[in-house]
Amino acid sequence: MSTPSSVVLDGLSFTWPDGTPALANVVGSFSRTRTGLVGANGAGKSTLLKLIAGELRPTGGAVVTSGTVDYLRQDVTRGAHTVADLLGITPIRDALRAVEGGSTDPDVFDAVGDGWDIEERAAVELATLGFPTDLDRSVSTLSGGEAMLTAIAGIQLRGADIALLDEPTNNLDIDARQRLYGMIGSWRGTLIVVSHDLELLDLLDETAELRDGNLISFGGSYTEYREWVQTQHDAAVQALRSAEQVLKREKRERAKAEERIAHSERQGRKDQENRKFVPAVINDRRNSAEKAQGSRRSDADAKVKAATAAVEAAEQRARGDATVRVDLPDPKLPRGKRVAELPSENGRNYVIQGPERVGLIGPNGVGKTTLLEAMLPHASARAAYLPQRIVLDDGATVLDAVRRFAPDVPPAHLRNRLARLLIRGAMVDRQVASLSGGERFRVALSRLLLADPPPELLVLDEPTNDLDITSVNQLVAALAAYRGAVLVVSHDWRFLERLELDVVLRLDEDGVLSAVR
Structure with missing residues (x-):
């Protein structure tokens, strides 16, 4: 029995104001469980979280959520001055102070809601993390890890039906990560986490990958998902090999058909030159041959076209993430040096x-x-x-940026090595300023390795x-x-x-x- 969905994406599209498309007609859903959302940089993961949270409005399609949504951004301390701000409970505390001061305003009571004991529960959450329980403590006194963990504790404290976390382990040290893993491991309710942290992703119940504008959902951890993807990839590669063999065979058959057609045409010309048959018979035979030849050509072309389409479809299914394969310069470093x-x-x-x-x-x-x-x-x-x-x-091309570290290496040789590090084609001649963060990293690493x-x-x-x-x-x-x-x-x-x-x-x-x- 499938788990009910808490978030449904119905043909979801989003385009930035400058006309740059971020998501196009995404269809899918997230279950009422803990899900890791993965995908390449630039795939639109953070944008998708903001659309689910309502911080962005779709330019097409819709997002349907079942319940309240709480969203943890990457910059958790923005706009927060105290621990209470970071926990997101300052409005409730202000309302409690107003009630204590004698206010009977219905709006104030609505602001308190079920949070009459919010300060006590906040203290428990902070103590569990091993942090001071002072809610008025300045955010500036917290480390990056303490701020992130406090903000996540706030999401648990506020108890939204759907929680969204965007790269929660970024810049956390190992000790802070272990505390976060403990929080995630005991999480109750719907949780969607964007992360590239494999250990965190393996704590979650399901995996969703945003790839080429599609949302692929899998009912297991990230490691299990990658194993499934590899199985699918291996099957697709085998199907590709079979499709390529069929294409080769159909091309051979088409070549043989062309040889038979050519032979028939030569025989027809010879019969006409020798006047072996009367003109009426020759014309009749020629018409009949042309029809047969056209049929054979059409049939052969159709088979080649079908085989080509099968190869292209198999290639699409077999296409995996590019892998670095490179024979790097050997520094010949002695073992005892x-x-x-x-x-x-x-x-x-x-x-x-x-x-x-x-x-x-x-x-x-x-x-x-x-x-x-x-x-x-x-x-x-x-x-x-x-x-x-x-x-x-930023003003240099990628090739120039790398050549500065290897000025005596021929450009063609350097291009070949860059291609093996997945810096290839037009990217080699692009300006550094136009590169994404991941591309800049690969260029910087290539300068050192090459x-x-x-x-x-x-x-x-x-x-x-x-x-x-x-x-x-x-x-x-x-x-x-x-x-x-x-x-x-x-x-x-x-x-x-x-x-x-x-x-x-x-x-x-x-x-x-x-x-x-």
């Missing part, structure tokens, strides 16, 4: 040696980026650094921030092909596990490094 040293306040510095792969974790604000910036000038090997804030020359001479140490600071799942997969593939040393800072434990690291170091509040794996 001293590469860099990470300082630790207890004097037990960590030395990276040879093509070692190191992960660095720690709470937000502990100084991980500062540690990297202190280490880089003293590195004993050629180091390349990809910071959180990527800086590129540099000449190649770096011996690659340092990445939170590289998965704001990347969609496909882009993260491509990053993992690119790093797997890199044969130098890697030092990567991340809060995404699933991403770190996929890099097959030799060691994971944790930096604590006292500046001390310790190995956690």
Whole structure:
């Protein structure tokens, strides 16, 4: 028995005021359960949440919701001054103060609603998270993780029928993520979460992917969905191979039919030249042959056309996410070479040696980026650094931006390597200013990976921030092909596990490094 829908999309379309289409005729629904909404950057996920929340109005079609909707934006602290603001309970508190002051205004009582004990319940939610229970505490005193968790606690507190969360784990450290996972794991009611955090997505009951303007719904976690997609993809690839074989056969048969037609036409001309038959018979035979030849051509063309259409349809079904496959320049880094040293306040510095792969974790604000910036000038090997804030020359073309790091590499050779990193075609000659966030990241990474001479140490600071799942997969593939040393800072434990690291170091509040794996 299927779960009833709480959100129904009926031919939903939305176009921005400048005429840019965001969604076109989307049909689908979300069940009354916990759903992960995934899709490539730019697919329209955040726009869809805003349409469901009523913050945007459709330009076509409709959104039908069953119950009240609460929406958590990515910029949760916008307009909030106190913890109560962040929890979204300030209007109820103001109404309670008015009642306590003797107000009998019906509008004030309506504002209180069922929230007579809202302050007590808010204190319980905050205490459960391990936070101070002061509702008048300034938002400026909260870390990014504390602000996000407090805002999510507010959504639970307000108890809307449908809750929408947009990238709730962005910029959260590992400890804050674990607290969030606990909140999501015990969530009751309809929940729709936009995220590229695989661990979070696997906590949810269903998965919906916004792809090519369609909403694909699946009754399972993201990992289960990807397994199903892979099964469908494998079947589609097999169907494509079969369709290609049929097309080859039909083309051969068409060629044979053309040979028979040509032979028949040559025989007809020979009969006429030899006057083997009287003109009336020749004309009759010619007419009959032309009809037969036309029929054979039409039949052969129809079969080729049908086979071609079958191949095109099979190609469409078999088309998957592009995969990075690249043979990167080899830095030829000796295994015993001293590469860099990470300082630790207890004097037990960590030395990276040879093509070692190191992960660095720690709470937000502990100084991980500062540690990297202190280490880089003293590195004993050629180091390349990809910071959180990527800086590129917006006026340069993509090719020019990359060539600055490899000036002696022939452009044709560089284009070939860029194509293997999924920077291909017209994109190579586009201006950097026209690129999306994900495209800018790939260009910045390519500059480092394709540099000449190649770096011996690659340092990445939170590289998965704001990347969609496909882009993260491509990053993992690119790093797997890199044969130098890697030092990567991340809060995404699933991403770190996929890099097959030799060691994971944790930096604590006292500046001390310790190995956690």
